[in-house]
Amino acid sequence: MSMAPDDHIIDVTETTFVMDVIERSKQQPVIVDFWAPWCGPCRMLSPALERITKEANGAFTLAKINTDDNQHLAMQYGVQGIPAVKLFRDGKVVGEFVGALPEPKVREFIKKYAPNPSDLILTAAQDLARAKKWAEAEAAYRHALAVDPNSAQIALELSKVLLHLGKGAEAATLLEVIPSDARESEAAHKLLPVAHWMCVSTANGTQEIDRMYAGAGQLACHGKYGEAMDGLIGVLRRNRFYRNGEAKQIMLGVFELLGADDPIVREYQRQLASVLF
Numbered sequence: 074m075s076m077a078p079d080d081h082i083i084d085v086t087e088t089t090f091v092m093d094v095i096e097r098s099k100q101q102p103v104i105v106d107f108w109a110p111w112c113g114p115c116r117m118l119s120p121a122l123e124r125i126t127k128e129a130n131g132a133f134t135l136a137k138i139n140t141d142d143n144q145h146l147a148m149q150y151g152v153q154g155i156p157a158v159k160l161f162r163d164g165k166v167v168g169e170f171v172g173a174l175p176e177p178k179v180r181e182f183i184k185k186y187a188p189n190p191s192d193l194i195l196t197a198a199q200d201l202a203r204a205k206k207w208a209e210a211e212a213a214y215r216h217a218l219a220v221d222p223n224s225a226q227i228a229l230e231l232s233k234v235l236l237h238l239g240k241g242a243e244a245a246t247l248l249e250v251i252p253s254d255a256r257e258s259e260a261a262h263k264l265l266p267v268a269h270w271m272c273v274s275t276a277n278g279t280q281e282i283d284r285m286y287a288g289a290g291q292l293a294c295h296g297k298y299g300e301a302m303d304g305l306i307g308v309l310r311r312n313r314f315y316r317n318g319e320a321k322q323i324m325l326g327v328f329e330l331l332g333a334d335d336p337i338v339r340e341y342q343r344q345l346a347s348v349l350f
Contacts, residue, residue, distance in 0.1 A: 102187035132189035239294030241271025
């Protein structure tokens with residue numbers, strides 16, 4: 074067996090296949106890349122596979138099989154076109170694709186069948202958030218962020234959990250550093266006013282509308298979103314342009330936080346529309 078520069082990227086032959094693919098797949102996923110030197114699409118796919126494998130840092134192995142030199146293996150596994158990628162777990166093929174897929178699609182395939190440790194940590198955090206176990210979810214997301222500190226997705230999802238816990242200042246710190254070119258930037262922009270609102274003291278302002286605004290933020294800090302939305306609707310009825318339209322932006326941010334299917338969102342979307350239009 075010849076080794077590529079990365080120990081988790083290996084060249085496999087018919088002689089070494091059982092040990093390097095079948096047996097190894099009982100310990101960790103093995104991605105098998107059936108290729109040939111003359112194959113143009115293979116030359117397009119291979120760099121992506123190798124790059125993703127190196128990034129995974131040992132979560133799985135990439136086994137490269139030259140079909141010209143190992144025709145019996147190609148026949149045994151029904152390879153009729155190349156590049157052909159097959160993912161082995163516990164000695165069996167559990168997923169496969171043919172052709173030079175775009176790198177994002179390759180990443181989706183690998184994440185589905187061979188998640189790396191950071192993916193597993195993130196999935197656990199997401200499960201806790203879906204179950205509304207906010208304190209446990211916070212701890213899990215912080216672990217995920219420690220493993221992958223540059224992930225805008227983790228930062229955004231952790232900020233949502235922090236908002237559910239009423240930790241507006243901590244959420245704002247995370248939201249403010251999400252890059253403007255990240256996919257998550259639009260959601261972060263919507264949530265940031267909510268984070269700042271939760272930090273407003275009820276002592277701020279002398280007018281009743283100021284106390285209503287701050288009081289609604291404190292209700293949101295305690296997860297009382299219906300009452301908080303009532304407070305913001307009251308603010309908007311008195312002044313639609315209060316704080317340069319901030320009350321409206323906060324309501325839109327709460328809608329982003331709770332999700333379109335939440336009954337509170339459906340109810341207060343209607344009320345917001347009736348007040349503004």
